[in-house]
Amino acid sequence: MEKILKTRLNNLFLDNKAAQFAVQNEGLPEAQDVAQQQNENNQRQLLDVEKQALREKRLNDKAEQSLVRTIDQQLNVEIEKRIEERLEDIEHIYSKIIGIDKALPNLLDTIGVRAATISKIEPVATEIPWFYNDLMKLINQPKYKRLDNKGNVILVDNLRVGLSFFGIENLIQIVTSLSFRRWLPQITDPYPKIKTRIWEEALATALCCKQLASFSKVEPNHAFCLGMFQLIGKVVIVRNFFRIFDEVQREAIIEAEKYAKHDAHRALSSISPNGDFLNTLIEKHAFNISTQLINKMDLKRVFIGNAMQEINQDLAYEQLSPMAKVLKQGSAYAKYRILKQHKLIDLAQAKDFVRTMNLPKGSLEILQKTDIRSLQLSTSET
Numbered sequence: 001m002e003k004i005l006k007t008r009l010n011n012l013f014l015d016n017k018a019a020q021f022a023v024q025n026e027g028l029p030e031a032q033d034v035a036q037q038q039n040e041n042n043q044r045q046l047l048d049v050e051k052q053a054l055r056e057k058r059l060n061d062k063a064e065q066s067l068v069r070t071i072d073q074q075l076n077v078e079i080e081k082r083i084e085e086r087l088e089d090i091e092h093i094y095s096k097i098i099g100i101d102k103a104l105p106n107l108l109d110t111i112g113v114r115a116a117t118i119s120k121i122e123p124v125a126t127e128i129p130w131f132y133n134d135l136m137k138l139i140n141q142p143k144y145k146r147l148d149n150k151g152n153v154i155l156v157d158n159l160r161v162g163l164s165f166f167g168i169e170n171l172i173q174i175v176t177s178l179s180f181r182r183w184l185p186q187i188t189d190p191y192p193k194i195k196t197r198i199w200e201e202a203l204a205t206a207l208c209c210k211q212l213a214s215f216s217k218v219e220p221n222h223a224f225c226l227g228m229f230q231l232i233g234k235v236v237i238v239r240n241f242f243r244i245f246d247e248v249q250r251e252a253i254i255e256a257e258k259y260a261k262h263d264a265h266r267a268l269s270s271i272s273p274n275g276d277f278l279n280t281l282i283e284k285h286a287f288n289i290s291t292q293l294i295n296k297m298d299l300k301r302v303f304i305g306n307a308m309q310e311i312n313q314d315l316a317y318e319q320l321s322p323m324a325k326v327l328k329q330g331s332a333y334a335k336y337r338i339l340k341q342h343k344l345i346d347l348a349q350a351k352d353f354v355r356t357m358n359l360p361k362g363s364l365e366i367l368q369k370t371d372i373r374s375l376q377l378s379t380s381e382t
Contacts, residue, residue, distance in 0.1 A: 001352055002356075004349075005335070005339065005349070007022075008022070008339060008344045008345070009338070009339065010276070010279040012197065012338070012344060013275075014191045014193075014194070014279070015191065015193065015275075023344055067263060067264070071252075071264060071268060075248055075252065076274060076277045079241065083237070083240050083241065083281060086240055087236075087285060087289060093289070093293065094296050097239055098232065098236060098293070099183070100179075100183075100293070101127075101128045101130075103124060103128050104175070104179060106124055107121070107125055107127075108175060108176070109302060111171045111172050112301030113301055116168055117168075118168065121171070122163060125163060132159050132162075134178045134181075135159070135163075135174070136162060138174070139156045139162050146379065166377045166378070172222070172225055172302065173375060176228050180232075181199065185238045185242070187242060188242055189272075191273070191275055194238060198235060202231045203372065203374075205227040205231070205331050206226075206227035207227070207334075207370055207375075208329075208330035208331075208334045208372065209226060210224040210330075211366050211367055212330050212363055212367070213326055215361075215362065215363045216323070218322050222304055223326050223330070225302055225304055226327055229294055230287070230308060230327060231286075232289070232290045232294070233288065233291075234286040236286070237278070237282045237286050241273065241278050241281060245273045252268050253268050288312055291308040303323065307320075325358070328358075329357050329358060329359055332357045333359070333367055334372060336350060337367075338372075
């Protein structure tokens with residue numbers, strides 16, 4: 001069951017329609033095999049000369065497909081080698097690949113202090129260049145609009161007002177989500193939905209962790225931050241993968257042109273980034289990179305680093321701290337809800353999956369009512 005659901009999530013990450021098609025055809029012969037059988041049936045009705053031409057074409061097609069597969073595997077070996085080399089430089093990933101602002105950990109810690117005030121938070125927030133504009137865009141969305149006595153919309157354009165708009169108790173969620181959205185990959189062709197899928201999982205996990213926090217007596221805002229930031233590594237792998245694919249493919253094409261390898265050149269030109277291989281790289285490296293980046297943030301008041309370490313060390317469930325358990329539970333339940341949202345899990349499978357999550361008593365009812373698709377923010381009273 002776990003393997004089947006993981007495959008469905010991986011397929012969904014790349015393409016929703018393909019994921020649904022795969023579910024519909026689970027247990028059936030591969031579509032390619034069906035098509036091949038149909039072709040063989042049709043061949044029986046052809047003339048001998050046509051049969052010979054068709055056989056030769058099929059042999060040529062198979063030879064070309066074999067060459068494409070071989071070159072694709074060679075590209076992937078080189079891509080993985082370069083990705084692993086670049087993953088060793090955490091400082092470069094932190095400051096350049098993701099671009100985590102130096103002031104971000106300090107801002108989160110300043111908000112995380114029990115005695116936090118807007119006057120203390122504001123000067124730290126001004127150190128992050130993009131924060132003011134992104135916060136204003138969030139606040140001035142139609143769903144959060146406020147009206148004056150004449151019924152006119154009040155436009156917020158002041159940082160201090162913006163910081164208090166949803167209340168200090170929601171600022172960690174806001175800073176965390178605004179930061180993460182900026183880190184999302186932008187160009188992931190031929191899988192344009194990857195950015196949406198990462199955000200969908202990050203937000204769902206963060207919201208589920210926040211709900212579970214009260215059952216485990218951990219800070220809900222810290223749980224939200226953990227649920228979202230644990231996916232930074234996935235962003236890193238995706239960003240590196242598409243950049244390095246372009247780089248490796250371009251170098252290989254230049255080499256094929258140089259040595260007049262026409263078949264190789266044609267095969268290289270037809271190859272696109274291998275989504276299954278990308279999912280393999282994510283599973284292999286992403287969580288470890290997330291752990292290293294969160295450790296580098298060195299948060300003092302937002303307690304998420306130890307939980308990441310525990311899960312990264314693959315400790316037994318009984319050995320995990322309450323915060324680490326919240327992450328495991330929240331992540332699993334978010335995946336279930338995403339599968340359900342995209343109609344990739346049936347009722348029996350859902351019951352079996354939820355049963356494996358070790359959810360605290362009474363939490364399932366709360367989680368079922370939780371909207372995992374948007375931040376649950378309400379404006380503070382003025």
